[in-house]
Amino acid sequence: MKKVILPIVSALILSINALSAQGQLVKDSIKIVDPSLKGQYQLMLSKSKSLNGYKLVNPARLGVFWKNVNDTLATGRKQLANATKKIKEQENNISSLKAQISGNESSLASSNAKVNEISFLGISFTKSSYNTIVWTMIVVLAAALAIVILRSAKHIHEAKYRSTLYEEIAQEYQAYKTKANDKEKKLARELQDERNKLDELKNR
Helix, strand or coil: CHHHHHHHHHHHHHHHHHHHHHHHHHHHHHHCCCCCHHHHHHHHHHHCEEECCEEECCHHHHHHHHHHHHHHHHHHHHHHHHHHHHHHHHHHHHHHHHHHHHHHHHHHHHHCCCCCEEEECCEEEEHHHHHHHHHHHHHHHHHHHHHHHHHHHHHHHHHHHHHHHHHHHHHHHHHHHHHHHHHHHHHHHHHHHHHHHHHHHHHC
16 A cells, blocks of 8 residues: 555656746746856855755756756857858958059059159049059048958957857856766765665565
């Protein structure tokens, strides 16, 4: 009779604990003040019970935190990829502008060799007019190059920041994973000890 009653009682207790955990997760989601990963981690620790100096983390809370970590990492990777793509595009634009400026400077150098009249594409220009046109083009291209360089620097800074953020999150997760693994092993040993004690009591 006891063998029949014990599984039923255990199943009821597990069902009650599961419902209680779900209800608590709903309350936790409402009470979150700091939505960052650090805030969620601190909330999970504050909501976890302590046993012999160890935190008993609710698997459902841990699952939600794990999903949020993965979402954050995925977003960081996507933003990093986009920033890297933009940086490559900007670098190509810079190379193209440098090539154009170099070509214009060569044209200016060759035109300075002529004294009175300069012919360009079959059209004659005075030296002063030609120089004015060329320098206007150089100024416009230099301004465009400066804008591209400033934007590239911003994207590079953003990429470095995202990379640093990703490394910090990865390190935090690795440390958390190690602690969680140690806790799991500790709890498994304690559970096995309790089972052994229960088996000894049954055998008496």
